[in-house]
Amino acid sequence: MEECDEILIKKCQSGDDTAFRELIDKYKKGAINAAYRMVNDRQLAEDIVQESFIRVYKYIDDFRGDSKFFTWLYKIILNICRDHFRSQPDKTPISLEDAPVSNLLRREIPDFVETPERYLENKELQKLLKEKINCLSFKHREVIxxxxxxxxxxxxxxxxxxxxxxxxxxRVNAARSYLQDMLTNKETVVR
Structure with missing residues (x-):
C-alpha cells in the first residue's frame, strides 16, 4: 500500500472526514472508469461508485492494508456491479463498446507503421472484439x-x-479461447 494512502486510511479510521474526502478525490475518476467498463452506462457507473464510497466509509475500520486500497475499492465496485446484474436478469449483456482494448489487441496485432488502411482495419477489429467480449458470460467477461x-x-x-x-x-485462458473461437468462427454464442 502506498505510504500516502496508508496515512489517509489511518486518518479515516480515526474519524477524519477531510482525509476521506482526499481518498475520494484521489480515486473517484479511476473508480468511475472501472465501474463504467463493467456496466457501460455513465450514470449507473457514477451511482455504483457513490454506493462504493458509502460502503468504504462504513467499513473503513475493516481495511487492514493486506492489499492496495484501490484493489479493495475495486472489489467493492465489482460486488455492487454483480448485485446490479443479478437484480436485472432481463437486461442486455454488459457492453464494453467504449472500453479501450489496446491490451487485448497487443496480443493479436503486431505494431505496424500506421497507414489509413491499417487504421481502419484496427478500428474494425476493436469493434468486433468489443462485441465478442459482450458475448462472454459475466464470469469470463469480468476476468478479461x-x-x-x-x-x-x-x-x-x-x-x-x-x-x-x-x-x-x-477463466482467463477460457475467455481468451472463447474470444479466439468467436473471432475465427464469427460466433456470437454466450458461454
Missing amino acids: VLRELQEFSYKEIANILEIPLGTVKS
Missing part, C-alpha cells in the same frame, strides 16, 4: 476486464474475486 483492461495481476484478480489463483488463470 480485470486482466486485460484494468491490468490487474492474476493474484490481484484472485483476491478481488475471492477465488483460487488457478481458477483465475483457467
